[in-house]
Amino acid sequence: MTTKLLTALLLGTSILGSAGVAYAEDVTLNIESWRGDDLAIWKDKLIPAFEAKNPGIKVVFAPSAPTEYDAALGAKLAAGSAGDLITCRPFDKSLELFKKGNLTDLSALPGMENFSPVAKAAWQTDDGKASFCVPMASVIHGFIYNKDAFDKLGIKVPQTRDEFFAALDKIKADGTYIPMAMGTKDLWEAATMGYQNIGPNYWKGEDGRAALIKGEQKLTDKGWVAPFEELAKWKSYLGDGFEAQTYPDSQNLFTLGRAAIYPAGSWEIGLFNTQAQFKMGAFPPPVEKAGDTCYISDHTDIGMGLNAASKHADAAKTFLSWVASPDFATIYANALPGFFSLNSSPVKMEDPLAQEFVSWRGKCKSTIRSTYQILSRGTPNLENETWVQSANVINGTVTPEDAAKKLQAGLDSWYKPAK
Amino acid sequence: MAAETRPKRPIRWHIGIFLAPAVLVYTAIMILPLAGTLQLSLFRNIEQHQIFVGLENFRTLFGDPNWSVGFWNALRNNTWFFIIHMLVQNPIGVMLAALLSSPRLRFAAFYRTAIFVPTILSFVIVGFAWKLILSPLWGVAPHLLDLVGLKSLFTPWLGKEEYALTALSLISVWQFVGIPMMLIYAALLSIPEEVIEAAECDGITGLSQFWKIKLPLILPSIGIISILTFVGNFNAFDLIYTAQGALAGPNYSTDILGTFLYRAFFGFQLQVGDPNMGAAIATMMFLIILGGVCVYLFLVQTRLRRYQF
Numbered sequence: 115m116t117t118k119l120l121t122a123l124l125l126g127t128s129i130l131g132s133a134g135v136a137y138a139e140d141v142t143l144n145i146e147s148w149r150g151d152d153l154a155i156w157k158d159k160l161i162p163a164f165e166a167k168n169p170g171i172k173v174v175f176a177p178s179a180p181t182e183y184d185a186a187l188g189a190k191l192a193a194g195s196a197g198d199l200i201t202c203r204p205f206d207k208s209l210e211l212f213k214k215g216n217l218t219d220l221s222a223l224p225g226m227e228n229f230s231p232v233a234k235a236a237w238q239t240d241d242g243k244a245s246f247c248v249p250m251a252s253v254i255h256g257f258i259y260n261k262d263a264f265d266k267l268g269i270k271v272p273q274t275r276d277e278f279f280a281a282l283d284k285i286k287a288d289g290t291y292i293p294m295a296m297g298t299k300d301l302w303e304a305a306t307m308g309y310q311n312i313g314p315n316y317w318k319g320e321d322g323r324a325a326l327i328k329g330e331q332k333l334t335d336k337g338w339v340a341p342f343e344e345l346a347k348w349k350s351y352l353g354d355g356f357e358a359q360t361y362p363d364s365q366n367l368f369t370l371g372r373a374a375i376y377p378a379g380s381w382e383i384g385l386f387n388t389q390a391q392f393k394m395g396a397f398p399p400p401v402e403k404a405g406d407t408c409y410i411s412d413h414t415d416i417g418m419g420l421n422a423a424s425k426h427a428d429a430a431k432t433f434l435s436w437v438a439s440p441d442f443a444t445i446y447a448n449a450l451p452g453f454f455s456l457n458s459s460p461v462k463m464e465d466p467l468a469q470e471f472v473s474w475r476g477k478c479k480s481t482i483r484s485t486y487q488i489l490s491r492g493t494p495n496l497e498n499e500t501w502v503q504s505a506n507v508i509n510g511t512v513t514p515e516d517a518a519k520k521l522q523a524g525l526d527s528w529y530k531p532a533k
Numbered sequence: 534m535a536a537e538t539r540p541k542r543p544i545r546w547h548i549g550i551f552l553a554p555a556v557l558v559y560t561a562i563m564i565l566p567l568a569g570t571l572q573l574s575l576f577r578n579i580e581q582h583q584i585f586v587g588l589e590n591f592r593t594l595f596g597d598p599n600w601s602v603g604f605w606n607a608l609r610n611n612t613w614f615f616i617i618h619m620l621v622q623n624p625i626g627v628m629l630a631a632l633l634s635s636p637r638l639r640f641a642a643f644y645r646t647a648i649f650v651p652t653i654l655s656f657v658i659v660g661f662a663w664k665l666i667l668s669p670l671w672g673v674a675p676h677l678l679d680l681v682g683l684k685s686l687f688t689p690w691l692g693k694e695e696y697a698l699t700a701l702s703l704i705s706v707w708q709f710v711g712i713p714m715m716l717i718y719a720a721l722l723s724i725p726e727e728v729i730e731a732a733e734c735d736g737i738t739g740l741s742q743f744w745k746i747k748l749p750l751i752l753p754s755i756g757i758i759s760i761l762t763f764v765g766n767f768n769a770f771d772l773i774y775t776a777q778g779a780l781a782g783p784n785y786s787t788d789i790l791g792t793f794l795y796r797a798f799f800g801f802q803l804q805v806g807d808p809n810m811g812a813a814i815a816t817m818m819f820l821i822i823l824g825g826v827c828v829y830l831f832l833v834q835t836r837l838r839r840y841q842f
Contacts, residue, residue: 206805214581299692301782302802355669357692357783363670486803494599495804498780506784511694527599 141429142172144197146190148183149416155449163445164436171429191216191421198424199433202247202417204236205486211419212239212246218420219244223431225438232320232480233456236414240488247417248438251446251453254471255311255411258378258386260371261393263291267374271397275344278400282351285374293351295373296508297359304504305497307377308348310483312399313341314409319481327488329531333522334515342507342514349508357509380471383452387467396470398478412480414456492528499524567819573812590813604814606785607793608821610698614789615766617702618709623758625706626713627751631743633714634721645718649711660775663704667691691776694786701787705772709765713758720754721747753834760829767822770795790818 145156156175164173176197178186184207190196191211200217202208211217220226221244226234229249237247264271264281267288272278285293298304317323317337325331331338353359353367368376369389376382378396386394401408418437420430436442443455444462451465454472463469485497503517512520577586594600629648633641651659667674669689678687690700724747732738732746770791773781779801781788796804798811 206803210805297692298783299689300778301780353670355675355687355689355692358667358669358689359692360664360668363668367670490803491805493804493807495802497803498801501780501802502782502784505782509692509694509783511784524599527597 140170140172141426142174143199143424143426143430143433145173145175145199145201145418146183146187146197146421147175147177147201148180148203149201150177150179152450153177155446159445159449160442163441164433167436168432171432173433191423194423196421196423198421198426198430200247200419200421201250202237202419204414204417206491208237208247208417208419209239212244216422217246218422218424218427219246220248220420220434221245223248223434223438225435228438228440228457228459230456230458232412232482233414233458235482235487237417237419247419248434249414249456250416250418250437251450252412252414252456253452254380254454254474255307255413256378256380256396256398256471256474257311258368258376258382258394258396258467260291260368260374260390261395263371263374263392264395266290271395272400273397274404275400275402279347282375286351291374292353292367292372293374294348295364295367295376296348296352297356297361297364298505298508299358299363300361301501301505303361303364303377304345304508305501306483307379308345308508309341309500309504310411310413310485311377312344313338313484314411314479314481315399315401315406316340317484318407319409319479323481323484323487326484327531333525334518339514339518342504342517345504345507346510346514349510352508380452380454380468383465383467383471384450387451387465394467396467398474408474408478409481410474410478411483412454412475413482413486416453489525489529494524494527496521496525570812570815570819573809574816577809578807590809591817594810594813594817600810603785603788603793604817607788607790610787611767611769611789613698614702614705614769615763617699618706618762618766619759621703622706622710623713623755623762626710626758627717627755629710629714630717630721631747633718645714648714651708652711654708656771657775659704659708660772664691664776667700692783694783697777697783698787701772701776704776705769708772712761716754716758717751720751724750756829756833760826763825763829764822767818767825790814790821794818 153175161173161175165171174197184203187196187200191214196216200211202211202217208217212219226245226248231242233249233252234245235242237249238245259271263269263285267284267290269281269284270277272281282293285291296303296307314322317326317331322331322337326333326338333339349356353373359367364373364376365382365385367373369386371390371392398408398410418434420427420434424430438457440457440459440461443457443459447453447455447461447463447468448465451463451468452471454468454475455461461472463472485500490497499521503512503521506512507514507517574590575585575587576583577590578584594604629644632638633645638644666672667690669675669687675684675687678684688696690696728746728750729742732742737745767790769789773787773789773792774795777787779792779796781792794811794814795801797814798806798808800806
């Protein structure tokens with residue numbers, strides 16, 4: 115008797131339960147991403163903010179490991195099981211997905227007008243006609259310094275290159291601090307925090323980058339060799355045994371207060387804020403003479419696109435328009451200091467260090483890393499070679515001219531600029 | 534007449550049946566992938582289609598300086614890696630085994646285990662631990678050298694082009710010295726007492742006993758170890774990858790065939806992987822190892838004298 119009642123009850127609930135689903139019919143959108151670090155921010159801040167405004171659309175953030183992301187995404191797209199929204203790597207990896215028909219053309223998406231052409235460049239076809247991802251965030255290069263150390267030694271924040279090297283000399287002469295925390299062991303530090311950090315001031319940002327792609331300039335020209343010459347001078351200001359110093363070593367040297375200046379990317383801000391026990395400041399790459407136009411590397415890093423096979427394309431577009439809105443930009447930029455919104459409308463940020471970085475956008479001209487668009491499609495790969503040669507230049511095993519010659523020769527072997 | 538005298542032999546099905554499991558498994562997990570790699574190396578991806586191009590990939594690998602310089606560099610480094618192992622790892626392994634098999638040694642089991650432990654450690658741990666030990670910032674190596682007044686000898690070995698590969702080879706030797714030690718140890722133990730006693734009766738003892746009696750008896754084992762070292766070294770990848778990264782810095786000075794293959798096949802950072810060129814490199818590695826093993830089998834092993842007891 116009791117079992118019968120129980121069965122009836124269970125049956126009843128199951129019918130009711132399914133009926134409930136049938137009535138509400140929520141659309142669930144899945145986001146593919148490699149940013150597992152951001153899981154909490156998405157779950158606690160971004161998604162609730164969106165769902166509150168758009169009832170009926172549920173969003174699930176489903177990240178995979180950064181090193182596995184591209185392979186896993188490719189397999190899922192091929193099998194048709196990928197999420198509706200796809201976090202986009204900049205440039206060729208996403209372009210390839212678009213060409214294969216995995217990503218939808220979003221040029222006409224409401225909200226895309228909020229972004230500048232430079233911001234959109236990372237997710238456009240080479241002719242700039244179709245955009246396929248909404249730009250989310252960029253990282254800015256510059257130098258983070260130990261404010262306490264600067265105060266103690268009476269050093270002013272350097273504006274020009276001469277002041278910069280004078281400051282380094284002063285720190286070195288004093289001996290309390292290692293002047294600059296950088297190593298060449300992991301290679302990419304030398305290229306990303308070194309060459310791409312100080313380079314835009316020499317090659318005049320976007321002008322030089324576009325000229326290089328068009329073939330009007332060569333890597334052996336003055337503007338492209340000069341940053342290597344400056345890097346070669348850095349050698350004497352780095353710590354003992356910098357040749358075997360890894361990226362985490364450099365981070366630790368700086369956050370432990372043993373080094374005064376850290377050639378940085380803004381993504382460090384979050385970590386440094388929690389680890390460093392001293393006051394920090396930041397300055398953009400110094401220019402040659404006071405008053406010169408300054409250029410900064412404001413590198414587009416993350417975007418979001420729409421899976422062409424998505425069954426809920428309309429809901430996904432609603433979400434993407436929200437990602438393109440200032441609302442999203444404000445939450446995102448404050449939750450992740452150092453990842454700056456690419457939105458044209460200014461975003462209010464709380465973190466002072468992040469504010470300092472983003473303030474350079476107002477007085478300097480933005481560009482992206484020179485090797486990322488188009489120029490790293492062939493073999494030898496220009497980006498990877500730049501890592502190796504930048505490290506060689508700092509190690510002093512290659513002269514700046516030879517390094518530039520090697521890079522240009524490698525590029526010439528496969529890249530024929532459109533005439 | 535002949536047909537009448539020869540008894541009619543039934544087909545021996547059982548041979549095939551008994552061989553089948555091993556043959557099937559081996560075919561599925563070894564022969565098919567190998568054939569797949571060889572096949573892949575003859576194709577090229579042209580506008581999303583795999584097109585048969587014959588030996589074109591190999592022509593690129595050896596004819597295009599962008600590839601050939603990297604390949605020869607990797608092969609040269611790999612050979613040096615192997616030479617260090619042959620000159621350091623195997624003699625030390627033999628020496629340790631000889632010491633361990635000495636009946637007067639106490640705590641032999643402890644030493645044996647302690648020396649063998651690094652072999653079972655993960656490459657990731659070994660690479661990371663040694664990176665820390667040799668670190669100029671926090672490593673113990675500079676401090677230890679300082680204690681004995683030799684601080685001036687310290688350089689950031691892993692970051693210098695001229696030392697990095699040798700340093701890594703020695704780390705690998707440290708990790709794997711247990712394997713030759715164990716194999717030789719087993720071979721030494723299997724030398725019968727009578728032979729040793731006979732030698733002692735003839736007045737051959739101590740070191741000369743090792744050189745004149747034991748070493749010739751364990752030569753076949755040393756041969757096996759050499760070939761295992763050869764195959765292992767030319768397939769090596771993990772240690773370089775964990776310690777130096779896929780670009781095998783500084784300036785490709787620690788690039789070996791394994792890391793070169795990895796970059797070509799899977800790509801790295803902005804470099805998009807090219808499975809076809811990767812397969813061509815894998816094929817070359819296969820041929821190099823095959824060649825080395827053949828040289829050993831046909832030239833060396835046939836001349837080694839076997840002693841049956």
